[in-house]
Amino acid sequence: MNANFYPNRFSKVAKEALDNADLQNALTKAMHHSQMVRNQAVQDFSDWEEMRNAAYRIRKYTLDHLDELLLQFEENCVRNGVQVHYAWDAQSACQTIHLILSSKSAKRIVKSKSMTTEEIHLNHFLESNGYEVVETDLGEYIVQLRNEPPSHITGPAIHLNRKQIADLFHQKLQLPYTEDPEELTKQARTILRQRFLTADAGISGVNFACADSGKIVIIENEGNVRLTTSLPNIHIALCGIEKILAKEQYLPLFLRMLARSATGQRINVYTNFLSRPRQPNELDGPKEIHVILLDNNRSKMLKDIELRESLLCIRCGACLNVCPIYRRAGGHAYGYSYMGPIGAVITPQLIGLQNAHLLPYASTLCTACGDVCPVKVPLPQQLLTLRQRIAEQASLRPWLEKVGFKIWKWMFSNNAFYVLLTYLLGFASKFGMMKLFKPWSTYRAPLRRAPLTFRQQWKKRTYHER
Amino acid sequence: MDQFFPDSVWKAVQLLKQANCDVVFEEKALCCGQPAFNSGYRKDAYEVAKPLIDLLTMTNEPIVVLSGSCCSMIKIHYHELHLPPELEQQWVKWKNRVFEFCDFWVNVLQNPTLPNSFKSPLRVLFHRSCHALRELKIVSAAETLLQQIPNLELVYTNDFDACCGFGGTFAVKFPEISISMADSKLDYAMQHKVDGIASLDMSCLMHLQARSQKRFLPLKFWYAPELLIYQ
Amino acid sequence: MSADKERILASIESSLAHISKTDFVEVFRQNVPFSDGSILFKMKIEWERNGGYCYDPLKNFDDLFFTLSSHFGTYPIGETIAISSALKPFETILKQRFPHKRFFIENGLIDQVNCSICIATAGIVENGTILVHWDSTQSRSIAVLPEHVIYLLNSKNIYETMDDAFNALRLKGISGWVMIGGPSRTADIEKVLVTGVHGPKFVSLLILEEEFYDRA
């Protein structure tokens, strides 16, 4: 297991996050802001619910016909002069990229933000193979300098405040100290601009891939994807196989929904529609475009009828923004490239239940995530299903919990037991034994049982009435 | 409710009686099975829910449930317990007869009695509990109900959909996060100088109450319908 | 099976026809104060809502040069200005009108220049964006690399919705483009909005009325 994946340390990392006042402030502020702008933005449409239904059906269609759509997409790409590769898992994806780069002896690489490349730990791989990789999305650049993974799907550096960033730039880049976001951005722009101009290859993710035209669509605000995909000679796009849309004409719906859900904008600043490499008479652009279709357990997820709908996700991050757990635990606690409710659902599927068995429990099932999701991923239900699977695997849950639920089962499925245990509980609470239930009582007052349960009172009352 | 909040139950019974309903309490119905269901133990949950399911399949009367999350378990999630097909067919029929108290009061009984009036004004933080809000969608009904009560002022938290942090076993699995969530609620309540917190979900209240007692906060807690006859 | 697929797609498409297009058109009809409801002004307003700058639609060369000179006056624009080769016919006339600026036809790499003028293929009123495509006459980077970018848009090419605009481009046989909605921006540091990250900080749109555009 890669040491960089640590979902099972959720409690520990989350506790650290809770004690970190800076982080809590930054997160709370950012998440409230995101929620607010998102809620405002969806007001543009009176039929948001219908839009969600349509989006759900389109994405569902993709999952149901993925085999054919992938072939169709590949065919169209090849016709456009784009090279298509399939990668079965993280390792083969990395190797493919390595092969492409080394065949052109490309060394300097610019990357634009992509969760899929985080998923396969591409940066790590490339660096250890002697490549110079630089992230170009501002937030991602910041976390790269800090040697951290991103903490949010759409805002990788959301957990930091301007002071920390100022310190970082000052120390790592020897730039004059400033806390002004505008100045900081300018500093990053200057450095990264140089990187763009000298880069040999650009690596990006993909938001949507249209099967019927072979176009890939990449969404961004900063302009870095635009530059990544037009300045270097090689462009490599890493695309999860579920990103396919059957028809290009469905795009407007998704663009409307994605921008609003993700950042509350009407539309992202740049939406790149890319389909073919540089033509002989064109002035610039990559000479080669490679699309790498990554499986990495996705086809396994697809087979799983109960859980496949988590592949509907379009990575907007809205479910993170509303999640009270995410807001407190922070993205790093989830220990993998996906965080928040969607992380809790897909991480165990991607890297195996036993490697992430805590995540599905890190939710109060408040169902806020399911409500905001633009493509109606049934997140709460999926969490429940995962919990059931985990509970079935004996080694993954503490024995205490299992015994607890056995007792609870006896108690509540049989009247006689219930009465008996009621008495016991009465004693327990009388003698203050409820205090012994540590995880509850360390932080909360012990529960006090009423002197007479309702059941007992009801019996008495009806007896008297008679 | 049986163990910890018998008073609230009595108040609800009293209210229903005032509204000329015959109230029947079934001893055999113990628990809806939600705790185990939410933790992934669906089989255990089913076994616990079985007597209740059998019972409800046999009756023809409307069923009133006194807690949002239990109600949504019964109304919305039972089919996920992998019921045997006959039972599931029955469930589809009877689930529409299951109501949360507020739902029943407003939508079925059509607000029968005049609401109670308080002698002195009361400020109450209304906690929109998640299951009632998003799954049952009965919060607005409850709010209209409470707003009719003279002298009662409702306060909401700023991010009003925020969860209290109970989440069943979540509260003991990740106590720190759970507590931090409860504290946000309680702090908000204290800042806005409310007299107490009302909710449609007893479990949320149990959690919030336990935390507030630990912190020695002067807050009271009500199951929302209690306010109809609270003096 | 294939009939089944067709049926699903058809039903999805018929449901799409009803939603999400009509709604915002209504919304901005209410918001736009112009009684003539001219799509040109709507475009201007929506573009400005995205943080760009847009001049009133231009009717003739005088308008154009007047606007450009006031533009050069307001913004700190360097001496050299890159223009896309689609604007070649303008080159001499621009040089005459603005003798102290250096105009040159871009050659694909314009990183030293801080201002460029290029052609927008289409405008979309729905969200105030423009589409810019690349081909032998216009490079990919000219639309995003400099700090100031001026886009020229033919009023004929303004569409109400994304769907219409994308279709129009496809019909013209264009296969790659970028949809631009305002200046390049980020909120990565404490959610503070900063413009001009990797792309332009100032984006101006000049809408040319159809007749004039054709003549030019």
Ligand code: SF4
């Ligand atoms: S699950 Fe839904 S809300 Fe969450 S990131 Fe994916 S699309 Fe967005």
